[in-house]
Amino acid sequence: MELILQPSLPHQQTGVDAVADVFTDTAIKSPTMFYANPEIILSKDGVGQNIVAIQKRNSIQPENCAYSHDASCLNLDIKMETGTGKTYVYTRTMYELHKRYGINKFIVAVPTLPIKAGARQFMEDGYVKRHFRDVCGYDAEIELLTLEPPKKKKKGRQYFPAAVSEFVKGSNRDTKKIYVLLVNMQLLKVAKNYMLSRDDYGSVIEGFYRPFDALRATRPFVIIDEPHKFSRDQKAFGVIKEEINPQCIIRYGATFPETVSGRGKNKTVVHDYLNLLYDLNACEAFNQGLIKGVAKEHFEPVSKKEEKIKLLSVVKNEKAIFQHKSADSPTKTYQLQVNDSLSVISEEFNGITIQAIDKNAIELSNGLIKNVGEEMNVDIYMQSYQEQMLRLALERHFETERENFCGRTFKIKTLALFFIDDITSYRESEDGKKPYLLEAFERLLKEKLVATIKDLDKSEAEYREYLEASLNHIDECHGGYFAQDNSSSDEDIANEVNDILNGKKHLLAFRDKDGKYILRRFLFSKWTLKEGWDNPNVFTIAKLRSSGSETSKLQEVGRGLRLPVDECGNRISNQEFMLNYIVDFTEADFANKLVEQINSEVPGTTSVSLEQIKLVAEKMGKEEKALFIELLSKNYIDLEHNIIPANKTQFFEEYPLFKSGLDASKIKDRNKTSEKPIGIRKARFDEIKELWKVLNQRYTIWYDDNIDDDLEKGLSEILEAPSIFSEQVISSHRDIVRSDGAQMRTETGSGVQYSIASTLPYGIFLKRISSATNIPASMIHKSICNYVKRHGSIDDKYFNEQTVGEIIRGFSDWKMATLQGRFNYKKTHGQPEATALTHNDGSVRESIAQGRIGVKIEEGIPMEKYLYDTKAYDSSLELKNINTSIDEVIVYGKIPRNSIAIPTITGESYSPDFMYVVKKDNGEKELNIVVETKGVENKSTLRGIEEAKIKCAEVFFNNLSAQGYNVYFRTQLNNKKILQIVKEVLQE
Template sequence: MELILQQQLPHQQKAIDAIVDVFKGVHITTPIQFYTNPIFSLTDTHILDNMRTLQRDLPTEYRSNNPIDTGDYLNIDIKMETGTGKTYVYTKTIFELHKQYGFNKFIIAVPSLPIKAGTEQFLKDPYSRRHFTDVCGYGTEIEALVLEASKNKKKGRSYFPSVISDFVKGSSQNRKKIYVLLVNMQLLTNNQKRNGRDTGLLWRDDYDYGLEGFYKPFDAIASTKPIVIIDEPHRFSKEQKAFKVICEKIKPQLIIRFGSTFPENTKGRGKNKVIVKDYQNLLYDLNACASFNQGLIKGIAKEHFEPVSKKEEKVKINSIDSKEAVHFQYKRKNDSTKNFTLKTGESLAIISEAFEGITISAIDKTSVEFSNGLNKKVGEELDVDIFMTSYQEQMLRLALHRHFETEKENFCNRNYKIKTLALFFIDDIASYRERDSGKQPYLLTIFEKLLKEQIEKTISSLNENDVEYREYLEASLNDLASCHAGYFSQDNSDSDEAIAEEVQVILHGKKQLLSFKNENGSFNTLRFLFSKWTLKEGWDNPNVFTIAKLRSSGSENSKLQEVGRGLRLPVDENGNRISNEEFTLNYIVDFTEADFAQKLVEQINGELPQGTTISEEKLEAIAKKLGKTSDELFDELYDKHYIDRHNNIKPEKRNDFFTEYPDFEIGLSAGKIKDRNVEKTKSIKIRKTVYNKIKELWEIINRRYLLFYDDDLNDSIEDIVLKLFEKEDVFTKLVMSSERKKVMSTGSEMIVIRKVRGSI
């Protein structure tokens, strides 16, 4: 399959136009050197005038708090939420700046290798190149030059980096080529002094030959007067070395920061301390609220597993010491984590009284046997009650239920199918990857068992029209191992060919993951992906519909960053992105994040401007909606003391104002982020006098019992149960009775004339 890119999407084109329009009327000078970008003056008044005009569309708070500033370079900020096409936008911006103004030297700076790999793939992929050439009609192409770290070599000649040579030597007079240098943060900052000299790839000046008179790569790059595009600006704060290197060593004319998250600055002290976003000349703001409300990304349905005990606590088997002691970690919601170490024969009641009567029977290298006959592996998390249910198992079960619920809908109920993927974040690679021991890891064992059960259950629910989906599921059932794959940071140094193939597909095989068929025509059933946190920024797939977080993120990360891998709108089997429907990302967490949905909504709304002033544009738009003139609406609001003469909302009347005039309020629309665990409370009235009569019986029948049986009985239980049903003295016979009445009219009334009773 080929991915089909769309052009002229309004939310993307606005960002491109905003950048391009900054240079309207600006005098741009043809460079003297062939390798240099066209040059503009930072003092050209058109730049400031254009940016002020463009900022009129922004909330007043962003305009007033962020005055136009230039300095040694021009900075432009573009805020776009994850999943809205940031890479596409800055790539098309490159083409437009070249087409309209002749700029052809660009540097894309990214914070990590996964983002670098994703950007390189997009720039070089044939479907992208065809889109910009054939669909957009640009008569030029991008030459993507990817800077890699130099490998240790034996002593000998030291060559100037060839990628830098190709970038610098690219002629600005060649209208058919745009030169784009792709570099990750680490390459910008890596440098060590040796005998007083710089040794970093871009820092050193002792190469055997120079380039256009330059012996230091940084100097050669700076001579091109490049435009720098920074992806994920929150990773490039202005206090960090990487940003300073860009400004001081590369010396760009223009820096364009593209991101969903920007750095934060702290202003003031004590009670006056405030945290503000580090926006500098923000020209476009496609925030999370707008992205959700406009249907540019998937909605989110958060769900956490609720154990039978209803207790928000769990115990994890952390590690084992030489078959002698077991280290447990006890976690309860809104309480600090506690650690316990127990030996053979000791009671788990030390951890929680819910384990009363359960002791440790035996310990081996990787597992623990308890006195109730259960055997649990290192890394497993247990529900805190006598059942000791595997917490991860129940989360996996819930995630698979949601996955197949979505998959069936995407496969059977549309004209063009959607390949449905699920992503699992796990705590430990050893719970999934099989190592030298030859034993299958416990989490993988549990997953394949649950996967088999869920596939069989789904097959049984299909009707005669679901022929192809049945075949797809049967192919999955016949080879469960082909349905899942994993990627972990350790995999980069692993020599196992099977693991290398998995990594290749996950990191670079986006189109393969989206396809239902392999090249040989067989079903491609790979759709369940496992990782730790390696698949973070820089990796995404539009068809991820379920994310199960079986591990803690370990920090107070941005909630949006956590779900970002699954926010993009999906593509169908033909590569078309589907933007005219509403889709939902299933997000499965544990009880420690039961308030995830609430916090996410608070984060999204919290990043919006406070709306202390009503813009003239907003006043006019709402007045038109209400069938009034803007003057009439202003007078109305002023007379009610909601605003002053300068359109400022009076703080003491703010809540009343938004209640009476909700059109002025900004925030996330209802239903975009849902919490599946929140249900309406159902009240049941109990008649106390009646309850007291049955209280003793009620308490007896509500006791919970835990039954254990030997594994050897598995094969014979079915036969035993069937024979029980066949015995006449075990169950009473089933009797069905019926009554038939015949109704006849006498002319003046209807009467029953006959009753027939029968039984079988």
Template sequence: MELILDRGLSHQQKPIDLISDVFKGVQIDSPTRYFENPTISLFDNNIKKNINEIQKKLPPLYRGFTPVDKSLNLDIKMETGTGKTYVYTHMMYELHKKYGINKFIIAVPSLAIKAGTANFLKDEYSKRHFRDVNGYGTEIEVGVLESPKNKKKGRSYFPSVVSEFVRGSSQNSNKIHVLLVNMQLLVVRKNGLLSRDDYDYGTEGFYRPFDALKATKPFVIIDEPHRFSRDQKAYKVIENEINPQSIIRYGATFPNKAGSNKNKSTHTKDYQNLLYDLNACDSFNLNLIKGVTKEHFDPVSKSAEKIKIMSIKNKESINIQFLKKNHKTKTSTLKKGDSLSIIHEAFEGITIDGIGKSYVVFSNGIEKQVGEELDVDIYMTSYQEQMMRLALDRHFETERINFSERNFKIKTLALFFIDDITSYRESDEEKKPYILETFEKLLIERIEKELSKLTEYEQEYKSYLEASLDDISACHAGYFSRDNNDSDEAIGQQVQTILYGKKQLLSFKNEDGTPNTLRFLFSKWTLKEGWDNPNVFTITKLRSSGSENSKLQEVGRGLRLPVDENGNRISNEEFFLNYIVDFTESEFAKKLIAQINGEISQGSIITEEHLAEVAKSLGVSTDDLFDELYDKNYIDRKMNISLEKREEFFINYPEFSKGLATGKVRDSNKKRVKPVKIRKGAYDEIKDLWERVNQRYLLYFEKEVDQEMDEIVLSILEEPGVFTDMVMTSSREVIESDGHSMTTGNKTGVQYIISNSIPYNEFLKRIMKSTNIPIVKIHQGMCEYVKRHGDLAEKYINENTASIFIQKFNEWRNSNLQGRFHYTKSNTPVKSTALSYSDGTPREAISQGRIGNKIAPGSPSSKYLYDTFAFDSPLEYKNMASDIEEVIVYGKIPNNSIAIPTITGGMYSPDFMYVVKKPTGEKEINIIVETKDVEDKNSLRKVESAKMESARVLFDLLSEEGYKVHFHDQLKNKQMAQIIREVLK
């Protein structure tokens, strides 16, 4: 499979544009040496002016210009899972295109992040996306700085990736040079890789790598800035040794200001010219990431056994007391490296990693101060076994839906965090890996149970589960930090797959065509920031990390929206991450919600300005609106929002909506979200319409389009700038004497137009794959171009030309093909659907996320297809809550269930379906509705309008075939009753 990147997502395009806007009108001088970036005039007043203008859209707390000291600092805040790596990669292309910047250093805090970033930058699907889809015609050349594994005696070699990065020409318009480095290498040591100056040779006259990097005048991108606080060594090295022109930080979490209290609100964060704030609240509410469902078991034994840190002696040993039923028993003295199993067998595998003046650090990451306690219950094997059983239940609930109940399949993954490697890895010791053995036993039981529940319509899923049973060990893999130095081939393959094989993990098939059943991953807190997989749906912390770090960072490994088996990101329905913890973290959901709402201003109070703004939109006075809200007990006299009525308030007054939407973070111990039931009687009434609109249709363009294709291809080829040169610039240095010693002096170089062509057949194939224009048509257009304009130099048959042609054709297609196509019914029979099995019988229920991410109290009208108010927008809720006399039955169309092909190349699925009776009484009128919660059609994106027009053509065809279907769009200012009466007329 190949991952497919979305282009132009607004939450990703906006920060790219904002960074670019910082440099509008700023003086930028051309490079004086071939290997350096253009020089930004950092004290140009336009920089401050541009930043102040950009920050007007931020809350007042986040505004403020940070003057340039050594570098221009810029911050972009984006929540985990929203595509930070994509955004800063796209930003590099944009800054290169607009300002000629082509030397970037990306600094990351860990090896896992470095591996993921390198994969993204190097992968062909990423390169093709920016080159062809976005039309930059430029490629990134990335060098990954690694610590030398085997230091050889004798000659010392200057780091080759640094040399290649430095020598890359900033005047080459087709290359962006990137150096990727982890923070451990950014440390000045006596023999540090970048800080030493005794190499046998250098590059461009530099023998110290830091000096060479500094000379390129780079831009530095910092990923995960909370790991790079400004008082930390790695940051100081970036600032002083590399001294970039600009430091651009991208992160979900930023470090605190020096001396600030970590428990205070986010205004204590150390922002440096914050430009964009895509916080967790917006990310959850806009469905840019998964929601979270937390679940835990209460203690198993109720034994109330604990251990307590009593005292520490000279940072060498600790005294730990064992408590049972809160009664003191024995006290043990342990040193670094000792196992806690000396105190109680439940702590097997936990050792003391470090001892401080007043604290101790255990091998599972827990840090405890003197006087603090640890519960024994959560370390008992029986407790962990129940957690694994629960995790498998949640996994297979999700996997079955993702495999069998959608129009596309989603590979479903689960991640387990453990703290004892020997409990999973087999070793030469007699000790059995109890987590591994227990997990495989439970997995076999759970798969056999799942097989017994399958219907006759789920044969493909049955085969997948049977393949899992045939080789249970192939279903799981682990990655631990010590694996990096393990020579075992099987372990090496697991590490390769987990760290670097994202696409392999997402695929249902191995390269040889056999089922790929690997979907359960184990790690020891190693997969932290930087590692993620979009299809992780369950995370289980088998033993608490004891961490008080960001709760968002903890769930971050599974927040990204999933992709289907073809690599398409699924963003038009709601998904949830199952997060399973032990009882010591029973308040996890509460703390997560508090953290999310704590990141926004005015999350629990209405300001005077907001009240006045909403009153004006509703056409009432500010005082009248206040009285109305106060009388309904939605607010108090100080305009604090009532916690008890918060959900009801936002449903009835969506204009005030602030903070995390209800149901985005769930605590399953309090209320388990149930599937929404499908009412059989209502389904029987709407079955005919449902089956008709689920019939498959193929889209064909009119013959005239094919006949015009020669002319269209030729017209695009004849547009200025389609055929481009490639240029190489020389740097000329002269060795001369200044009367005392020999020196080098720069002289004017030359620029040559070079031939960097690709084979003609590859050129044609590249255009054909992205446009679906037959190769023969492209070839004929090229021949006609040559006939009219003379021979075409071979150098123009290059990647740039192909990319520009593809971009221009896509623009032409979206503007010119509306109304020039038709649909033909496919012979493919309708199998199972989101609401029914292949024999036409209705399903019992449907997952809530497929019909709405919000739940309102109450029971819908008996005419409604489902037994629950599940909706995505206030307009949808109004439709569901309206019992219209003429309506026989109505229902929300499950997301992504009706696949209408459109001219944009994608599929389209409307929102609502209605069956209405005529004035004479018989049911005959079918209405399909697309709801858009906007004021007017001018607010709709061009792509959305194109999809709706395509649907209109299809439903007109159904009507011509004898099955009348009315298709309408519904905007914010129109009620459903009005649409129905218009149709009846």
């Protein structure tokens, strides 16, 4: 098949015109030497005015619009999100600059070999050349010269690098040729005897002894791909500026370098743009449907036993000390060296070894860098967890593939990409034994193929044929690429690598030239397919183990964001497509982080729309008109909704929703990072300190003496409950990233559930239940033996985490139903401790963290009787209480979150919401009231656990009253006012 490139796509044409129009009606001097470009006279032409006009035309934000003038070199920037066609745009820009101004010497600098291979493949491909010649009408062709390092140093005479020689010799009189030198970052480094900087060659090119001098003389235009890898303080960029000294540097990228200024609160981070001409950011790319959407999905932990290993310390190049923590065994420490396997600590880490030990970190064989103090969760390395991720990826793949094959006018070849961290888990060893990951994948693939074929109807006959061919040739359906493959002599592996790295069109086709199905569509790699490799028909990416990387989330999904092409090579842009992105549970927040990153790149605006005001007003709980008047009165906007330039910074600081476009959850996160301490009013605390002291006394819960007999009976009833012994089930959680037209957001999609074989040893099974319930293991064992006598033996597969959880939940329900009224509280004896409001000596603190009081803030000064100087709250009912003035109340305040730990029969502690000190009408006696606020209409709406905890609190406070403390506990529902509660207590 041939890929069909589309000319004049608006988002790509804008990028081409942005650069080409910079030189419109400017002074360009004809070259005096045949090998040089025409010369741009920056000091005499209108380049600066053109740049300003282009920035205005493309709505570049004011903060990025300053014209940056360099006397020796013009710098231009084009920002385009991953998957929107940067390579096409800069290639077409070279054609356009040649057509308009006769510029025919370009150097394309890329950071890595994969990007270099991708750029070379694109510019050399016949279909690309035909596109620019026949479709776009350019009467010229690119002569691509790729600079490669010398293979071996030869004795005797040395010659100029051939690529440089041909590039320099290329004549500007040949109007049919555009000379492009492709070079990667490593080859630009200046070092002694290095190929571009040395001057001892036995040949001379046009009078030049050094390759760098020859390149400088051509007055080239330099194009930099992935500028974040070429920051201006790096050596490679310095070499381009000083050694090559181009007339113009044009940078194309989704990510640009950042500059940091200031420290602490004054620290600011800005993108290092140089004459930014076009900004196609991620939000625009999603909003315009230029790339796929993203649906993230993960499985919850299988065991939930929190087994982890922690890197305690290192000695560079010598040893690393680990700590292994598990609920099932004592904490142990291990000392490992380079090349040692982590399987010594836990068998789940089989295949993971220590590659290097640095001063403060280690590097593992899977590419992870772990710093001292970091932990690794064992669950994600369990083979059973990996297997379910494979199964989920296949589920999503065939779900998508069936739609792409059977539900469209022209079929779309559907690919899936798996990132793993250990080549030995996929590549067969010399003894021919299949590794566990490969064996599991082929077994699961076979199962899924059989199930899918069985589900097809008569109208899907061709897809049935495709799947049956896959079933008969499982080994042809998948392939891998790993760095180690480069040194392999295996011909089959070499063909796989060539298919994945260079055979894009082959992978996209359904049949080869002989009509045989091309079945390879499941690709495995070890985090080596990053920038530079892409295939538009990747619809599923599965990170079988976390990369542990802080890499841009957009870069991580970038390999699958491009819009797909159909079997005829047409790019499909009029339909919505989704990239299935599967991660482990340690990256459960991936979708939120991706949304946050996308929205953070949305530039500030020069005006606000009515729709924005309405949206922000809703999120702030205000009326739309009231917010508009508020913005006007503060002189942030004018009557035409334009933002007042002088007040723009202050406006966005006070109303970040207008700039960031973040949804409510992101606002919540942002507020957390900007929370300020809330002051405690000392005079108010003095009036409530006695109640506070009583509430902070420590109590334990005591059950009736005859409870053990009932417990044995209760265990028997729990084991008889339906489905108490069940297979292990793992569930996935799916988040879909979508645009609502103005911002990105996440929504919950439908996940899947699978049963898995994950049996616990019987002793561990009993211990797990005992540690969670405090029931002796011997009593649990006795109950299970009695169950077996009644029903027969229990299959070992039912001794799993699922059954453990069901028994624990059953015991919790039994306690709530049985133990009410059969317990009491006893005060413990101990030394006074610091509390949320006081120091060790009992003196009041100056302030408390906002998060302990409430996540939301209402402006204004609280009532004089309120304990704190700020109105922080969690619910509207709480805010009503804070804003309610009651004559009988002396002082009141929110009880800091989790500060009062009342033990309950549920096994969880309990802390109420409000505390009040009130006086009777005659002022003779003070009473204390503790209130629990609930945003429901009646008690029947409360969940069982919540109701049980409240009943325990009633017993607790009745116990206090019996000891002579005047403390009344009340539950406040939505339909009851705090004044009613106070009046009721006063009347008792």
